Amino acid sequence: MKARVHVMLKDGVLDPQGEAVRHALGSLGFDEARGVRQGKVIELDLEDGTSEARIGEMCEKLLANTVIESYRIEIL
Amino acid sequence: MKARVHVMLKDGVLDPQGEAVRHALGSLGFDEARGVRQGKVIELDLEDGTSEARIGEMCEKLLANTVIESYRIEIL
Numbered sequence: 001m002k003a004r005v006h007v008m009l010k011d012g013v014l015d016p017q018g019e020a021v022r023h024a025l026g027s028l029g030f031d032e033a034r035g036v037r038q039g040k041v042i043e044l045d046l047e048d049g050t051s052e053a054r055i056g057e058m059c060e061k062l063l064a065n066t067v068i069e070s071y072r073i074e075i076l
Numbered sequence: 077m078k079a080r081v082h083v084m085l086k087d088g089v090l091d092p093q094g095e096a097v098r099h100a101l102g103s104l105g106f107d108e109a110r111g112v113r114q115g116k117v118i119e120l121d122l123e124d125g126t127s128e129a130r131i132g133e134m135c136e137k138l139l140a141n142t143v144i145e146s147y148r149i150e151i152l
Contacts, residue, residue: 006117008117008119018118018119021118021138021139024138025134025138028134028137028138030130030133030134030138032122032123032126032130033120033121033122033134034121034122034123035120035121036118036119036120036121037118037119038116038117038118038119039116039117039118039119040114040115040116040117041082041084041114041115041116041117042094042097042112042113042114042115043084043094043112043113043114043115044109044111044112045109045110045111045112046108046109046110047108047110050108054106054108057106058101058104058106058109061104062097062100062101062104062106063097
């Protein structure tokens, strides 16, 4: 089975990487980009029957820093 | 309007970051993770009416390195 985990910085947490992308888009003439936030997506190839709770544990322990990041699990 | 761009390494391109995550998951006892690929997700806050083609242009010019990465656009 496959799962996808999206990890984004929480609202209010400064995102310098996203800000740099927004600035670069502006320099290239893409002025319609008013805001950019950048996060990670992690695609997991898992043994069949792995529960969502177990994937949540992976997120809490390794994949996301839950102090500043939120995560979302998508089973594919 | 908002859009989300997913950027992943193409199949066959070595992903050392994903491999490191897989290894770390194994060390933590998550042996059910057999493969991991890591990519980026970029959330764009755009002026209303920005076309998907225009977002594709942003991907081609800046957001993705299309030699080794593929991208997917999702309008929210």
